[in-house]
Amino acid sequence: MKVICALLEQHGRVLVTQRSENMREPLLWEFPGGKLEAGESEQECLVRELREELTLSVEPVLRLSPVVHHSPDRTIELIPYICMYHGGAIQLIEHRAYQWAKQDELPNYAWCPADLPIVQEYLALKRG
Numbered sequence: 001m002k003v004i005c006a007l008l009e010q011h012g013r014v015l016v017t018q019r020s021e022n023m024r025e026p027l028l029w030e031f032p033g034g035k036l037e038a039g040e041s042e043q044e045c046l047v048r049e050l051r052e053e054l055t056l057s058v059e060p061v062l063r064l065s066p067v068v069h070h071s072p073d074r075t076i077e078l079i080p081y082i083c084m085y086h087g088g089a090i091q092l093i094e095h096r097a098y099q100w101a102k103q104d105e106l107p108n109y110a111w112c113p114a115d116l117p118i119v120q121e122y123l124a125l126k127r128g
């Protein structure tokens, strides 16, 4: 299963979202996004998911390294894109909370395990 997620940048910060109590991996933090559906591109998936989940308009600009993560019941391939903000105000349709995080704060979140390598790659890229 492929899951596409957005590292949405604005004013030097990155959007992070907290999963709800009733979701899988409750209360952990993630980058917003979701499952790739048949017939859509990775970029189309991201644009759709951010509109559906947060009512935001975004543009994917840079694909980072995919992460393959195994858990007992499934394997996901998590594919991150750095995205630019294009409009809209955040409404939490599915998530419990969101924050615009500074880069230095990113290591402090309780992340979904699959996201940890993405946080590391992003920080390395930005500090590079």
Ligand SMILES: Nc1nc2c([nH]c(=O)n2[C@@H]2O[C@H](COP(=O)(O)OP(=O)(O)OP(=O)(O)O)[C@@H](O)[C@H]2O)c(=O)[nH]1
Pocket: 003, 004, 005, 023, 024, 025, 029, 030, 031, 032, 033, 034, 035, 076, 078, 112, 113, 114, 115
């Ligand atoms: N959107 C997103 N999903 C992630 C991230 N990291 C990670 O492990 N995931 C997992 O990838 C899946 C994303 O699919 P989704 O968000 O559309 O699915 P969902 O909550 O309905 O979950 P489910 O149908 O698998 O129970 C979730 O099960 C979630 O646990 C991430 O950074 N962003």
